[in-house]
Amino acid sequence: MDKITIKTYAVQHKLSIFNVMKMVKNGKLKTLVEEKNGKEITYILLDDVIEEEIKKSIVPLNERESASIKVELKDLRKELKLLKEEIVTLKGLMKNKT
Numbered sequence: 001m002d003k004i005t006i007k008t009y010a011v012q013h014k015l016s017i018f019n020v021m022k023m024v025k026n027g028k029l030k031t032l033v034e035e036k037n038g039k040e041i042t043y044i045l046l047d048d049v050i051e052e053e054i055k056k057s058i059v060p061l062n063e064r065e066s067a068s069i070k071v072e073l074k075d076l077r078k079e080l081k082l083l084k085e086e087i088v089t090l091k092g093l094m095k096n097k098t
Helices: 006-013 017-025 048-057 061-097
Strands: 003-005 031-036 039-045
Touching: 003 006, 006 017, 006 039, 017 039
Parallel strands: none
Antiparallel strands: 003 039, 031 039
16 A cells, blocks of 8 residues: 655645545545654555545536636626616616705
8 A cells, every 4th residue: 555645645636735634534535644753744545446436526627617617607697787786776866966
């Protein structure tokens, strides 16, 4: 069984270190803690079965971006509609004052 650091694992799988740490804390990844130069270093033990499960659960970046872009566009359209309504209301108030 090979062992790699959390940072290396994150780079290999194109994940953030934070997400890898969450997987470690949740027990999804097997780890080994060793002391080196007075520091505790956490290594991830690579297991083929677990790696396959992790690869299936990781959503590819392209899919995440396109899904989030669609949601963002929908939210922006709602915000634009609200802003237009507010402008019409403010213009009406300004006409009433003059």
